[in-house]
Amino acid sequence: MSGAPQKAEPGTLYVVATPLGNLSDITLRALDILRTVDIIASEDTRTTLKLLNAYDIKGPTLWAYHEHNEREKAPKLIEKLLEGKSIALVSEAGTPGISDPGAHLVKLAHENDLPVRPIPGPSAIACALSVSGLELKAGFLFLGFLPNKKGDRQKILNEIKNETRPILCYESPHRLLATLKDALEILGPRKVFMAREMTKKFEEYFWTDIPSLLAKYKENKPRGEFTLIFEGALLEKQKSAKEIERVLKTLLEEGLSIKEASSRLAEDFGISKKEAYQFALKLKKSL
Secondary structure, three states: OOOOOOOOOOOOEEEEEEEEOOOOOOOOOHHHHHHHHOOOEEEEHHHHHHHHOOOOOOOOOOEOOOOOOOHHHHHHHHHHOOOOEEEEEEEOOOOOOOOOOHHHHHHHHOOOOOOOEEEEEOOOOHHHHHHHOOOOOOOOEEEEEEEOHHHHHHHHHHHHHOOOOEEEEEEEEOOOOHHHHHHHHOOOEEEEEEEEEOOOOEEEEEEEEEHHHHHHHOOOOOOOEEEEEEEHHHHHHHHHHHHHHHHHHHHHHHHOOOHHHHHHHHHHHOHHHHHHHHHHHHHHHOO
């Protein structure tokens, strides 16, 4: 293991992780590379300039490289690499290529047998998971940003509603309410961990449930960038099964029919009427 300063090598593409918000989170190695590359390909040049100015980095040429121009710019950047120029790829925040532009350029670099080197550092995925307290030995499911269109978004949520691992996704403030409404309808009122504005001045991290989070942001306009981690289906069902049984027994003892009791269960616990009816029928037989 070496801590010696590193200089960018000719013809090499560096994928450089940059701070999510707090500029002090940049790594020493990332600063070495940013100082010595010929070109920095940046998703948001304004954000990158703030970082460069904070550390008095003035040498590299700054190229705008984002989702709207990557197909046009990537071949030109490959030409520069083939000429022996070194390039640092940076996103607006965090690690490039994860829900950010970058994968296309990296793929082209590999296809041209050009060296690609990661400069690891901040990642919204790792940050949120690390403070969630979730047990992750079985892994987790990462969805990135859910689709803008309601139908496409609901299709994905329906596909993963029985996933037993934690489910992580990013969401922007203007789509948060729509996503939470769809999640409540399809995933039910399960628990959710909310990470907002990570490493920034008004950062927030807390556990709640989908109905409570939805109510919170109906009353308060969502601001900042959100990372949501939904509990897996099996874990949520294990936790709620005893509570469902307790409530169901009470309803049946009050004289409600199986159909009436199952309708109440479906409404109160966010499960399907069919699932609630089967649960009620099974419990009725055991009483």
